[in-house]
Amino acid sequence: MQKKKSxxxxxxxxxxxxxxxxxxxDSTEVASASCEKADLATVTDGKLTIATGEPAYYPWVIDDxxxxxxxxxxxxxYAVAKQLGFSNDEVVWVRTTFDGAxxxxxxxxxxxxxxxxxxxxxxxxxxxxxxxxxxPQAIVSYKGSxxxxxxxxAELKNAKLGAAVGTTSLDVVETQIGVKPQxxxxxxxxxxxxKNGQIDGLVVDLPTAFYLAGVEVTDGLIVGQLPSxxxxxxxxxxxxxxxxxxxxVSGAVDAITADGTLAAITDKxxxxxxxxxxxxx
Numbered sequence: 255m256q257k258k259k260s261x262x263x264x265x266x267x268x269x270x271x272x273x274x275x276x277x278x279x280d281s282t283e284v285a286s287a288s289c290e291k292a293d294l295a296t297v298t299d300g301k302l303t304i305a306t307g308e309p310a311y312y313p314w315v316i317d318d319x320x321x322x323x324x325x326x327x328x329x330x331x332y333a334v335a336k337q338l339g340f341s342n343d344e345v346v347w348v349r350t351t352f353d354g355a356x357x358x359x360x361x362x363x364x365x366x367x368x369x370x371x372x373x374x375x376x377x378x379x380x381x382x383x384x385x386x387x388x389x390p391q392a393i394v395s396y397k398g399s400x401x402x403x404x405x406x407x408a409e410l411k412n413a414k415l416g417a418a419v420g421t422t423s424l425d426v427v428e429t430q431i432g433v434k435p436q437x438x439x440x441x442x443x444x445x446x447x448x449k450n451g452q453i454d455g456l457v458v459d460l461p462t463a464f465y466l467a468g469v470e471v472t473d474g475l476i477v478g479q480l481p482s483x484x485x486x487x488x489x490x491x492x493x494x495x496x497x498x499x500x501x502x503v504s505g506a507v508d509a510i511t512a513d514g515t516l517a518a519i520t521d522k523x524x525x526x527x528x529x530x531x532x533x534x535x
Contacts, residue, residue, distance in 0.1 A: 289502035291339030296364050296499070302340040304331050305363035308349035313464065313528045314369065320347050326523035327367045330386055333515050334365075334491070337506035355492055356380055365491040365503055369461060372490040381500040382490030384507045386516060389487040391426045391480045392463035392530055394448065395455040397473040404477055406534040407431055416444045416453040422486065423457040430480050431457075445470055459487055460530060467529075478533035479525070 297303045306327065309318040316324035323332045323342070335345050348363050355366045358379040365383070372382045393415065395401050401413045407430065416436040417423040427435035436453055438444035441462070448456045448471060458466065460479050467474035491507065493500050510516045525531055 289338070289505055294338065294499060294502060297362065298346065301344050301346050302335050302338065303346045303348060303363045304335070305348045305350045305355065305361075305366035305368075306331075307352060307368040310349075310368065313523050321345075326387075326519060327369075329519045329523060330510075330516070331367060333510045333519065334386075334503065334506045337509050338502060358495065361494040364497075364499055365493050367489070367491050369489055370492045372488045380495050381493040381497050383493070383500065384504040384511070385488035385490050386507050386511075387489040387520070387524075388482065389459040389461055389489070390482045391423055391430075391457055391486070392460045393455040393457055393477040393480075393533075394463045394466045394471060395475055395477050396448070396471055397475060400454045401477050402475060404533075405531070407480070408535065410455075410477075410533075413454045414452075415455050415457055416447055417457045418444055421458075423459070426480060427457050430483075460524065461487070463530065464528075476530040479530050481532055481535075 304320070306315060306320050310320055310325075310327070311318070312325065314325050314327040316322065316328065320328045320331065323329055332342060332345065335342070350363070350366060350368075352368055352370075355361075355368070356370065356376050356379070367386075370376070370382070372385060376382070393401070393410070401410060404410060404413075410431055411433060413433065414436060415427050415431065415433055416438055417427050418441045419437050419439060424435060424437065427433060435457070436447070438447060441456075441458065444453070444456050445466060447453050455477055456466070457480075460476075463476050463479075467476050491503055493503060507516075
């Protein structure tokens with residue numbers, strides 16, 4: 255898909271070459287605060303202002319049009335809005351830089367989503383909702399490779415797979431796939447090895463895999479993602495520090511998680527339709 259080749263976004267670049275450790279959200283628990291729409295203190299009365307990056311890229315937002323609801327984060331945004339009681343025409347979109355959003359201070363949005371990893375450091379200056387995405391591990395390769403087209407973990411037992419030292423990916427190669435990995439000092443060295451044909455595939459988190467397959471590796475592809483173990487880099491909706499909306503937004507994320515809405519969105523935009531199917535055992 256041509257859109258995959260235009261996948262040039264700063265967040266994925268940062269993930270590709272310097273993953274940030276994550277922790278669980280420190281968002282406030284829903285207590286006595288009312289989450290009825292009429293009681294929500296939004297930036298604009300009667301409207302929900304949502305921010306994303308400029309531009310916003312596939313598969314998070316399709317064609318840089320978050321208002322379409324197409325793409326993983328576009329769909330998540332509208333699902334959360336609906337849970338909070340806002341119709342699509344009551345949603346207002348604004349754009350911010352990634353760095354600008356994670357700095358202290360007042361915000362011109364109610365919540366922002368552009369693959370913000372939940373970290374203890376960031377949580378000192380901004381709020382996060384409950385996680386809406388936990389990045390699984392995936393295998394990047396290229397057209398014509400030994401493992402291109404494989405659909406199961408069992409088919410990878412004889413593959414030469416690499417991962418960067420000190421990463422979760424390295425552990426996954428041994429524990430989930432069951433092969434001894436080739437270890438590299440960092441992702442950059444591993445990518446070079448993949449380009450040179452020294453390895454058949456590189457194991458990284460899925461957002462990094464989208465970037466590598468779409469930008470760094472010629473004829474790159476994602477062989478598949480590994481079944482989630484529940485651990486990984488967690489993304490949260492970002493709000494101003496101490497925002498009264500935080501517990502309500504977290505409650506909305508929890509609700510779409512519980513009723514299966516989030517799983518359906520994830521499957522559509524970050525799995526098969528995005529060229530990253532979950533590998534069978």
